[in-house]
Amino acid sequence: MHITEKTTELKNCKIVDVEKGKLFPENTRIVLEGNRIVLGNKCESLHIDKTIDLKGMYLCPAMINTHSHEQLISPTMLFKMDTTSKIKKHTERQQEQNMRKYLEYGVTNVRDAIALNLASINKLIRKIESQKIPGPRIYKSVNVSPLGGTFAKEPDFFTKIIFTLFGMAPLSFDDINSGIVATAVNADEKELRNAVEVAIKRGADYIKIYGDNQNQFRTKNNATTYNTDQLKIVVDEAHKNNMCVHMHQLTMKFFHEGLLCGVDSLAHIPTDRLFTKTDIEMMRETDTMIEPTLSISFSLSFPKRDGNVPDNARWLDKIRKEVYQSLGDEYWVPELKESYIHHFEKAFRHDFKMMGFVNMKSVFDITYPVVTIGMDNVKILIQEGLSDRIAFGNDGGAIQLPGCSKEMEFEMLKKCYSDLGISAKNANKELLRIFTVNSAKSMKIDDRFGSIGNGKIADLVILEENPLENIDVIKKKVNGLFLNGQRVI
Numbered sequence: 001m002h003i004t005e006k007t008t009e010l011k012n013c014k015i016v017d018v019e020k021g022k023l024f025p026e027n028t029r030i031v032l033e034g035n036r037i038v039l040g041n042k043c044e045s046l047h048i049d050k051t052i053d054l055k056g057m058y059l060c061p062a063m064i065n066t067h068s069h070e071q072l073i074s075p076t077m078l079f080k081m082d083t084t085s086k087i088k089k090h091t092e093r094q095q096e097q098n099m100r101k102y103l104e105y106g107v108t109n110v111r112d113a114i115a116l117n118l119a120s121i122n123k124l125i126r127k128i129e130s131q132k133i134p135g136p137r138i139y140k141s142v143n144v145s146p147l148g149g150t151f152a153k154e155p156d157f158f159t160k161i162i163f164t165l166f167g168m169a170p171l172s173f174d175d176i177n178s179g180i181v182a183t184a185v186n187a188d189e190k191e192l193r194n195a196v197e198v199a200i201k202r203g204a205d206y207i208k209i210y211g212d213n214q215n216q217f218r219t220k221n222n223a224t225t226y227n228t229d230q231l232k233i234v235v236d237e238a239h240k241n242n243m244c245v246h247m248h249q250l251t252m253k254f255f256h257e258g259l260l261c262g263v264d265s266l267a268h269i270p271t272d273r274l275f276t277k278t279d280i281e282m283m284r285e286t287d288t289m290i291e292p293t294l295s296i297s298f299s300l301s302f303p304k305r306d307g308n309v310p311d312n313a314r315w316l317d318k319i320r321k322e323v324y325q326s327l328g329d330e331y332w333v334p335e336l337k338e339s340y341i342h343h344f345e346k347a348f349r350h351d352f353k354m355m356g357f358v359n360m361k362s363v364f365d366i367t368y369p370v371v372t373i374g375m376d377n378v379k380i381l382i383q384e385g386l387s388d389r390i391a392f393g394n395d396g397g398a399i400q401l402p403g404c405s406k407e408m409e410f411e412m413l414k415k416c417y418s419d420l421g422i423s424a425k426n427a428n429k430e431l432l433r434i435f436t437v438n439s440a441k442s443m444k445i446d447d448r449f450g451s452i453g454n455g456k457i458a459d460l461v462i463l464e465e466n467p468l469e470n471i472d473v474i475k476k477k478v479n480g481l482f483l484n485g486q487r488v489i
Helices: 083-104 118-129 157-166 189-201 228-240 252-261 277-284 294-300 311-331 334-348 361-367 369-383 407-419 424-435 437-442 471-475
Strands: 007-011 014-017 030-033 036-039 050-053 058-061 063-068 107-112 137-146 180-183 206-210 244-248 265-267 289-291 460-463 480-483
Touching (some): 063 437, 083 107, 083 118, 083 334, 083 480, 118 137, 137 189, 180 189, 189 228, 228 252, 252 265, 252 277, 277 369, 294 361, 311 369, 311 407, 369 407, 407 424, 407 471, 424 437, 424 471
Parallel strands (some): 007 050, 014 058, 063 107, 137 206, 206 244, 244 265, 265 289
Antiparallel strands (some): 007 030, 030 036, 058 460, 460 480
């Protein structure tokens, strides 16, 4: 028996075509048939059950965060004695607020880039799917790694302290709830392919691999990595199972490795040197996307005191001092906001000690090039016509802002366009694509999300202004939201 889907026609709205960078022709009809979009002439044959007057507002595809960490609740890296107990007590409430904020700011798809304990992410997903709390779709990444890799090594004393402070007791890598599938360092093809299969059985939506040899908290370069042949096997097995692979990298060596091995997207941006023509041509020959996550520098990159402060760092420091308190008000529950403010007050003074004696300076030092070299590398990508490879991700949770806060990534990307002297008209088109269709492509979900088209899932935001004319509107709370065809805001 055929069940006819309920239909809702959205009237009196201006529809934004993010792929072409313009509005759809005036009077283009748009109908939501169940959870799918129907456009134009295809609407003629439909019986309309309901209409909604959008009163001249703008209709855009919902936005997508390709890189966040929903298990991590980290208002500060500079803990006080009571910070751990506060985080433990208020994590669930903060997570639920984060999920609600995603929707309020028009984000309906989120990739959790790695969770050490999948049970916590599964619990959050169940709460959303059962409608106990509002929230976006959450996709899980599982890390396939050699023993001794970034998150697949026996924690040293320092790392154990950090894990304890964040309330993240590491699981055995053999535990079904571990977000890490570990192999031997010299794993052969059979073991590597089996590791991907294990990750899939644990519920992976994506396979995550770590290219760089930094340890968990970037304090030492002593983590093991797969060689090129091993990486190619992991990628091949994932692709055979219709799984995408995203790869953590912060150096040009592993940027090249990712491209050579055919990963679908690269997390972060190289910070050890600037792109050369060779690097750019190498990327141009692939389909690999990149998620710069420039906003990790917001809470971890502070100007050095040697007087030599690059323009990017000076700009970031200025804007950070202007907005860090208001961002704290917006995104942290009151009980954790104090820890967040404490983080910045200490960092502004270059006091990087946790609890007065654990020196975290190396974590801040290694992140500093993100705002200098990293930001300039994004400018090079844009200048070389590769803006269509850039996607939105903010590393939320791993920094002192949750994933639902997209303002700083937006501001830093917008600054790149401004510094290049690109016209507002062209910058707006490209920025809008970064937060929508590019991010959908980075996660290989662009057949369903990221743009408005026939048959796509009806995840739509209602905006009061045309983002092609005023791009700032996409960093604000939306005026309305359709999620899976249902109006939720």
